Amino acid sequence: MSWIPDSLRPVLHEQHGLLTRRQLYDAGVSTHQIRWALGRRWRLVHGSVVATTTGRLDPAQKLVAAQLFAGPGAQIGSTTAARYFGLTSVPEDGVRRLFVPWGAKSRERPGVSVRRTRRPDPHEWSRGPLAFTSPPRTVVDAARQLRGDAVRAVVFEAVQRRFVTVDQLASEVEAGAVRGSAAVRAAVQEVSGGAWSLPESELADLLASSSLLPTVLLNPVLTTIAGETLPSPDGFVDEVGLALQVHSRSHHFAEEDWEWTLRTDTALGTAGVPVMAFSPRTLRTDGRRVLRAVERAYLALRRATRPAVVARPRLVV
Known part of the structure; x- marks a missing residue:
């Protein structure tokens, strides 16, 4: 038995087999129908996202689930976006990091971190159901998340691989908060002096x-x-x-x-x-x-x- 209306089929495909409770309700699926399917054919992810299979989520589904959980206006950023864009110097820590507008709520779930920001990125990159912060914002936020030589490594790699320019990084650092930016500023100054690694x-x-x-x-x-x-x-x-x-x-x-x-x-x-x-x-x-x-x-x-x-x-x- 399938409780998924035909109107949701394209959305289900785009979202890699994932839907939110709100999407189901808006399409006419009742609370009773959702409860019946959960545990039989579906399962809940992060408490509000419905996976229409009972198997493990693959990496792409985990990212979509995090995006849906974070809600409207959410942007995938920091180390998560950096890894998605192929920056190999960023370590994998199993956490998908997203930012939401200041009026939304910061939330945590195993493997997901949603933080409020007063500066939503106006230049986000959309990839299907996913929204990422722009390359300069991604690199600077990832560098802020890291410590020690890892800060310099991600900045150097991003410039060497022409993912961003030094001017873009410098502008993003100046636009962001001063607190916690010292190591990032130093790395940008180093790469502006000619060092690429x-x-x-x-x-x-x-x-x-x-x-x-x-x-x-x-x-x-x-x-x-x-x-x-x-x-x-x-x-x-x-x-x-x-x-x-x-x-x-x-x-x-x-x-x-x-x-x-x-x-x-x-x-x-x-x-x-x-x-x-x-x-x-x-x-x-x-x-x-x-x-x-x-x-x-x-x-x-x-x-x-x-x-x-x-x-x-x-x-x-």
């Missing part, structure tokens, strides 16, 4: 501690004298034409990124640019040795002919 930022910090080395350019625009574009190294000591690379599969977000990194070293070497490469682990566990190696290379190259290349600081926007 946490290891690159750590390399920059390490080299800046040297009393010998000149300023190191991060991800500069590099060309030959003739104007041919060269790959951009992670760091570049412009005075002597020394390229510095941080190589790690875990910080290159696709196999193509890793292959590109290897081709970058080859292309720079072909252009006569010496390349020094390090792993993130070496930077963290033996930074002093890395720094000494770069300083020795710098002193040696001061006595050599500089490669015929032109480096310009990259404007990150």
